Amino acid sequence: MEKESAAAALSGLAAVGSCFLRYIGNETENAEKIRKEVSLHSMNNKKIAIITENKSDLSELLQKAIPGTRIIKPEHLTLVDLDAFDAIAVLGGTQEKPLMLQPRSRASIEAQIKRGKKVFIEYCSAVGLSYYGPPTPTRFDRLVFCGEDGGEFGLSQGDLLDDQCNTALRSYPSAHPEYRPVLQYIRKDAHRRIPVSPELYEDSTYRALWLENNDRLMVCTIRLCNFVKARFSPLTKWKGLADYIVSWLYDERVTISGFIEDAYSTRAFAGEDSFEARLRESIQQGVSWFREAGLLIDEGREGIMEGIATEIYPDGKQRVLTDVRNDCTGEVSMAYFMHYLLTGDPNSKLVSDRLISVCFDVLQEKEEARLKGMLRWSGWQWGICYQDDAARVLIPQLLKCLYTGSDDYLAECTDALHFLVSTTGTDGTRIGRTNNMYLTEAEIRRLASEPGNFPSGHYNGYYLASLLLGYQLTGIELFKETAVKGMRTIMDAYPNTRREHSETQEMCRLILPLAWLYWVTNDDEHKEWLYRVTKDLQRVRHSSGAYLEWDTGYQANRSVKNDTEECSLLTNNGDPIADFLYSVNWLPIGFMQAYFVTGDDYFMELWRDLAKFMISAQLRSGNKQLHGGWARAFDVELMEVFGLPKDTGWGPWVIESGWTVAEIVSGLAMGAMSERLKPFYSCRVVE
Numbered sequence: 001m002e003k004e005s006a007a008a009a010l011s012g013l014a015a016v017g018s019c020f021l022r023y024i025g026n027e028t029e030n031a032e033k034i035r036k037e038v039s040l041h042s043m044n045n046k047k048i049a050i051i052t053e054n055k056s057d058l059s060e061l062l063q064k065a066i067p068g069t070r071i072i073k074p075e076h077l078t079l080v081d082l083d084a085f086d087a088i089a090v091l092g093g094t095q096e097k098p099l100m101l102q103p104r105s106r107a108s109i110e111a112q113i114k115r116g117k118k119v120f121i122e123y124c125s126a127v128g129l130s131y132y133g134p135p136t137p138t139r140f141d142r143l144v145f146c147g148e149d150g151g152e153f154g155l156s157q158g159d160l161l162d163d164q165c166n167t168a169l170r171s172y173p174s175a176h177p178e179y180r181p182v183l184q185y186i187r188k189d190a191h192r193r194i195p196v197s198p199e200l201y202e203d204s205t206y207r208a209l210w211l212e213n214n215d216r217l218m219v220c221t222i223r224l225c226n227f228v229k230a231r232f233s234p235l236t237k238w239k240g241l242a243d244y245i246v247s248w249l250y251d252e253r254v255t256i257s258g259f260i261e262d263a264y265s266t267r268a269f270a271g272e273d274s275f276e277a278r279l280r281e282s283i284q285q286g287v288s289w290f291r292e293a294g295l296l297i298d299e300g301r302e303g304i305m306e307g308i309a310t311e312i313y314p315d316g317k318q319r320v321l322t323d324v325r326n327d328c329t330g331e332v333s334m335a336y337f338m339h340y341l342l343t344g345d346p347n348s349k350l351v352s353d354r355l356i357s358v359c360f361d362v363l364q365e366k367e368e369a370r371l372k373g374m375l376r377w378s379g380w381q382w383g384i385c386y387q388d389d390a391a392r393v394l395i396p397q398l399l400k401c402l403y404t405g406s407d408d409y410l411a412e413c414t415d416a417l418h419f420l421v422s423t424t425g426t427d428g429t430r431i432g433r434t435n436n437m438y439l440t441e442a443e444i445r446r447l448a449s450e451p452g453n454f455p456s457g458h459y460n461g462y463y464l465a466s467l468l469l470g471y472q473l474t475g476i477e478l479f480k481e482t483a484v485k486g487m488r489t490i491m492d493a494y495p496n497t498r499r500e501h502s503e504t505q506e507m508c509r510l511i512l513p514l515a516w517l518y519w520v521t522n523d524d525e526h527k528e529w530l531y532r533v534t535k536d537l538q539r540v541r542h543s544s545g546a547y548l549e550w551d552t553g554y555q556a557n558r559s560v561k562n563d564t565e566e567c568s569l570l571t572n573n574g575d576p577i578a579d580f581l582y583s584v585n586w587l588p589i590g591f592m593q594a595y596f597v598t599g600d601d602y603f604m605e606l607w608r609d610l611a612k613f614m615i616s617a618q619l620r621s622g623n624k625q626l627h628g629g630w631a632r633a634f635d636v637e638l639m640e641v642f643g644l645p646k647d648t649g650w651g652p653w654v655i656e657s658g659w660t661v662a663e664i665v666s667g668l669a670m671g672a673m674s675e676r677l678k679p680f681y682s683c684r685v686v687e
Contacts, residue, residue: 045066045067046068046086046250046251047068047069047084047085047086048062048066048087048088048089048249048250049070049072049080049082049087049088049089050063050070050071050090051073051077051088051090051101051105051109052072052073052089052091052092052094052225053073053074053094053095053099055071055094056091056093056094056226057225057226057227057229057260058089058091058122058224058225058226058227059071059089059091059225061242061246061256061257061259061260062089062256064256065254065255065256065258065259066246066250066254068085070085074099074101074102074105075102077101077105077108077109078104078105078108082109083112085117086250087117087118087119087249087251088112088117088118088119088120089119089120089122090109090119090121090124091122091225092123092124093122093222093224093226093314094225094226096135096314097135098123098124098135098169099123099124099125100124100125100126101124106126110128113128113213113216113217116216117216118217118218118248118249118251119216119217119218120218120220120245120248120249121217121218122220122222122223122224122225123169123220123221123222123223123224123225125169127217128212128217128219130172130212130219131172132169132170132171132172132221133169133170133172134169135167135169136167136168136169136170137165137166137167138167138168139311139645140187140645140646141168141185141186141206142160142186142188142645143161143162143163143183143184143185143186143208143222144159144160144183144186144188144196144200145157145158145159145183146181146182146183146184146201147182147244150240150241150244152253153240153241153247154237154239154240155240155241155244156193157196158194158196159193159237160188160190160191160192160193160194161183161232161238161241162232162233162642162645162652163222163223163224163227163232164230164232164233164312164313164645164653165310165311165312165313166313166314167222167223167314168185168221168222169222170205170206170221171204171207171221172205179204179207179212180201180210181201181207181208181209181210182209182210182211182218183207183208183220183222184200184201184206185206186206189571189644190571190572191571191572191575191576191635191644192234192635207221208221208222209222218248220245223314226314226315226316228261228262228263229315230312230313230314230315231263231264231312231316233640233642233652234635234638235262235640236638236640239260240257242260243257263621263623263626264619264620264623264626264627264641265619265621266617266618266640267616267620268616268639269612269615269616275608275611275612278615279611280672281615282614282615282618283339283342283665283668283669283672285628286618286628286629286664286668287336287339287348287665288628289628289629289661290332290657292624292628293308293624293625293629293655294320294624294625295307295308295320295657296351299354300333300336300351300352300355300358301354302358303324303329303355303358303362304324304328304332304355305320305322305324305328306322306323306325306328306656306658307320307321307328307654307655307656307657307658307660308320308321308625308626308629308655309653309654310632310645310649310650310651310652310653311651311653318653321654321656323379324358325377325378325389325658326359326363326375326376326377326390326393327377327386327388327389327390327392327393327659328656328658328659328662329355329356329358329359329363329393330355330356330392330393330394330395330396330397330658331392331657331659331662331663331666332355332657332658332661332662333351333352333353333355333356333359333396333397334352334662334666335662335665335666335669336348336349336351336355337349337396337400338665338666338670338673339665340352341403341669341673341676342669342672342673352400356393356397356400359375359393359397360393360397360409360412363375363376363378364412365419365436370439370440370441371419371436371439372415372419373412373415373416373417373418373419373420374416374419375389375393375394375416377389377433383436383437384434384435385419385420385433385434385436386432386433386459387420387430387433388458388459388460388461388462388463390416390420390466391462391463393416394417394466394469394470395462395466396666397409397412397413398410398413398466398469398470398473399469401413402469402472402473402680403677403680410473410474413470413473414474414476417466417470417476417479418478420463420467421479422448423439423444423447423448424447424452424482424486425448425450425451425452425453425454426449426450426452427451427452427453427486427489428452428482428483428484428485428486428489429451429452429453429454429455429456429460429486429489429490430447430452430454430459430463430486431447431454432454432456432459434447454498455489455492455493455497456497456498456500456506457490457505457506457509457510458498458499458501458505458506458509458582460486460490461490461509461510461512461513462509462513464482464486464487464490464513465483465512465516467479467483468517468519469516471483472519472520480520483513483517483520484517487514487526490510491529494506494510494533495507495552499551499555499556500556500557500558500582501549501556501558501567501568501570501579501582501583502549502551502556502568502569502570502579502582503550503551503552503555503556504537504540504547504548504549504551505549505556505579505582507533507540508537508547508582508583508584508585508586508587508590509586510533511533511534511537511586511587511590511593511594512586512589512590512593512594514529514530514533514594515530515593515594515596515597516593517529517530518530518597518598527598530594530598534594534603534606542576542578542636544613544616544636545609545612545616546578546584546610546636547578547583547584547587547610548574548575548576548577548636549569549570549575549578549579550570550573550574551568551570551573556568560646565648566647566649566650567646567647567648568644569632569643569644569652570644571644576635576636576637577634577635577636577643578634578636579634580630580632580633580660580664581632581650581654581656582632582659584610584614585630585659585660585663586663587606587610588610588611588663588664588666588667588668588670588671589666589667589670591603591606591607591667592607592667592671592674593670595674595678596674596677596678596680596681599678604671607667607671608671611667611671613636614630614664616639617630617634618630619631628661629655629660629661630655630660630661630664631652631653631654631655631660632650632652632653632654632655632656633651633652641653
């Protein structure tokens with residue numbers, strides 16, 4: 001009924017709005033007519049004036065929810081009799097530059113406040129007796145709800161809210177420190193809530209929303225008005241806050257949140273859903289994402305861009321990571337190849353072949369003898385080689401060779417593995433990366449003559465896995481020996497390996513190399529290692545099928561104590577957060593390869609449960625940058641992208657073409673073809 005009455009009322013206002021717009025062209029001549037149009041139209045409902053340059057989420061929601069809403073351009077404000085309205089909202093956040101009302105217009109607003117009307121002011125350079133500094137970024141800040149009266153709106157004191165890569169105006173320290181904030185910017189390491197104490201809002205410069213002037217004026221210093229497009233999170237809390245603000249303004253309970261069309265959604269399994277059908281749909285959406293998101297360059301001939309960056313700006317636009325990296329290009333090549341095997345689509349094979357050509361024909365060093373085989377990290381860091389990233393070029397091509405019997409680029413893969421081994425320590429582990437600028441003959445000898453002392457699944461797990469797969473295809477004993485030695489070094493340190501982001505990440509990274517280690521050696525000890533890590537991983541399994549971030553002892557290098565570089569999503573063990581960039585993304589392939597090697601249905605069951613979660617968490621949206629992808633930080637209880645925004649490069653909303661989407665799609669496709677692929681693991685290709 002509420003929507004029907006609103007629609008009817010809006011229909012009744014159409015003529016007035018149309019008339020109002022006709023008069024705007026000649027302000028002087030039509031000023032009196034505009035005033036008459038507004039005053040002649042009266043309604044039983046309260047009327048709200050919205051002063052804004054452009055439409056926004058908030059203005060459109062107000063128009064849908066409250067029939068008596070009028071949009072007024074700031075330059076036309078003096079032509080309108082504000083006495084005809086019961087409340088006023090000034091929305092400046094539709095533009096990067098804060099709104100500055102002209103003196104006469106501002107005076108008319110101030111007069112309405114003095115008469116007792118409620119006024120909401122968003123992102124304006126000055127209001128009341130306060131004025132603000134220039135806009136500042138909020139990329140690493142968070143908002144905390146400090147109010148005590150939000151329960152009706154689903155808000156609790158201490159709730160954390162993220163406004164992505166927004167801009168805010170900072171109050172000067174002398175600007176009414178006595179006003180207690182409703183929202184305050186902070187930098188705290190927590191997932192959903194923090195305790196609120198008076199010390200939290202002692203610094204009034206970081207207030208974001210508050211009441212003043214005997215509670216007749218609500219001031220908002222952030223660009224709030226496009227909170228839906230800009231994907232503020234958690235969306236349920238921001239919906240509640242929107243209702244909170246508008247209900248205060250209207251002086252009655254108003255629910256504008258019911259009119260919100262979310263920027264994206266996820267879809268949990270329903271009872272009648274077919275797993276096989278949903279699986280196929282998810283794989284197809286994932287493969288389509290590379291092209292639809294605009295990341296595939298010249299249909300793969302020039303590679304693929306890294307992905308969609310984490311920064312979402314106040315207008316809803318999201319930055320793109322344009323660099324062409326060897327790892328992402330190789331991984332997406334694998335995703336297209338798996339799609340080709342699954343569907344027979346010749347175009348997917350063509351794109352896959354083009355992508356892998358970029359890796360080996362462009363990004364591989366072939367001239368300089370001491371560096372022969374080295375896989376360059378990217379067009380940006382031309383002389384850098386990360387072994388785990390190089391491995392994610394090698395593994396896709398080696399799997400192509402395994403599944404098709406082809407030897408395409410097998411020689412190049414062999415050269416790349418020889419280069420990596422030549423720079424690997426005596427304990428089978430390699431330092432995090434090498435830089436050709438310093439990689440002299442003497443330095444190569446030094447690296448090979450002493451232990452690498454780097455027992456890290458993150459950096460060395462997939463490198464050692466590529467050696468094991470390379471051994472299966474070439475029979476080169478050096479590859480096997482190095483891999484066995486390196487895996488023993490890691491497992492001797494386990495579970496206290498050199499963690500990057502979390503213990504969960506390390507366990508997820510170890511499943512694949514441990515599966516292939518057992519495949520190569522058939523050693524019962526190596527099989528026990530695989531099952532040990534897999535069962536340890538179950539301790540952090542969530543009922544959703546996801547695996548939560550956990551770090552016993554908080555030992556990870558990229559823990560929350562680091563706030564100027566890359567950062568873990570983990571704040572406290574037990575938070576319902578899954579990491580699709582560094583942890584769970586590796587598991588679809590890992591579990592399926594473990595099933596291929598062991599034949600144990602236990603791994604198939606783990607894969608199926610995880611696949612259901614992945615399918616449920618896949619983003620659905622009219623926004624092509626999102627539809628079919630998975631973002632890094634995912635709250636498995638809210639089923640929403642939400643997490644600690646501290647990472648300098650790869651925050652909650654990053655969607656990596658390789659590490660995330662390609663790895664997940666490939667693992668899902670392997671499971672969809674499990675019975676076709678399993679026979680390839682019954683014997684070695686090279687005896």
